[in-house]
Amino acid sequence: MATSRRLHLFDLDGTLIRGSAAAVEISRQLGLSEEIAELERSFLLKGLAPADFAVQARELWAELTEAQVVAAFEGAPWLHGIREVWAEIRAGGDYCAVISLSPDFFVERLLDWGVHAAHGSRWPAVPFTAPVDREGILNAAAKVKIADRLCAEFGVTLDDCVAYGDSMSDAEIFAAVPQAVAVNADHHLSGLATFTYMGGDLREVYELVRGHG
Numbered sequence: 624m625a626t627s628r629r630l631h632l633f634d635l636d637g638t639l640i641r642g643s644a645a646a647v648e649i650s651r652q653l654g655l656s657e658e659i660a661e662l663e664r665s666f667l668l669k670g671l672a673p674a675d676f677a678v679q680a681r682e683l684w685a686e687l688t689e690a691q692v693v694a695a696f697e698g699a700p701w702l703h704g705i706r707e708v709w710a711e712i713r714a715g716g717d718y719c720a721v722i723s724l725s726p727d728f729f730v731e732r733l734l735d736w737g738v739h740a741a742h743g744s745r746w747p748a749v750p751f752t753a754p755v756d757r758e759g760i761l762n763a764a765a766k767v768k769i770a771d772r773l774c775a776e777f778g779v780t781l782d783d784c785v786a787y788g789d790s791m792s793d794a795e796i797f798a799a800v801p802q803a804v805a806v807n808a809d810h811h812l813s814g815l816a817t818f819t820y821m822g823g824d825l826r827e828v829y830e831l832v833r834g835h836g
Contacts, residue, residue: 628717630777630784631832632770632796633738635723635730637789638806640699641823645725646680648695655683667791673724674757677744681755689749696732702806704826709737711829718777722769724761724792739777742769763792767799785832788812802835804828 636644650659662679665671712719720740723730730743745759761769774780784800786793791811797803798815805816806828818831 627783628777628779630770630773630779631712631717631719632766632773632784632786632800633719633721634786634788634790634793634806635721635725635733635743637808638787638793639702639705639721639733639825641702641807643700645695645699645723645729648699649684649687649692649726649729650680651698652691652695653684653687658683673744673762674755674760677726677746677755677760678757681746681751685751687749687751692728692749696729702828703824704829706736708825708829713737713739718773718779720770720773722761722766722796740773763795766792766796770796770799787828802832804831 633639640648644663646659647656647663650656659680662671662676662683666673666676709719718739721730721733721738721742723743725743726746727743728746728749731741733741742761744761745756747753747755770781770784774784781799782801786796786800786803787806788797788803789806789808789812794811794815797812802817803815804818804820805812806820807822808816808819820828820831
């Protein structure tokens with residue numbers, strides 16, 4: 624009996640981008656690394672809500688240009704082998720998606736790398752002429768809701784999913800699927816992952832789950 628198709632759900636910040644995040648890379652282009660580091664600390668340690676983070680980041684990035692977004696994306700410390708893994712997933716008849724709290728104008732660039740779907744928080748277009756819509760900013764629970772929608776779209780269930788993540792915002796999706804991989808993860812995912820990986824190559828990550836469907 625053939626195994627059912629699987630949907631591979633990837634986090635972005637800290638997972639596909641090792642040791643960094645879209646917001647950090649964007650801020651680096653603007654010379655605002657210290658400012659975004661303080662905002663990240665408030666988010667990670669002081670309970671700053673994702674929507675509040677986005678509103679404050681939007682203020683920091685008031686002068687952001689499309690060219691700076693491109694430079695941030697291209698200069699980010701991506702794991703090696705992302706395109707190859709997604710091509711292999713596609714070739715095997717499975718599906719892959721990225722779900723991230725980061726801005727959609729950054730996350731959706733991964734569609735060009737071969738992922739089936741890329742979902743980020745809804746931000747105004749760059750250069751900004753509008754404020755952030757708080758309702759469009761994702762949180763950890765939204766990751767599970769989007770995963771549910773993707774399952775319906777691809778004709779699978781959460782029982783057919785594998786999640787890849789690194790931090791507290793991935794805990795809910797890890798709890799919702801049968802297999803999960805902690806990739807360069809912090810302590811928030813301790814005990815929640817089926818597999819744990821430390822390193823810099825997504826091909827090695829994928830080796831852990833290949834054949835375990």
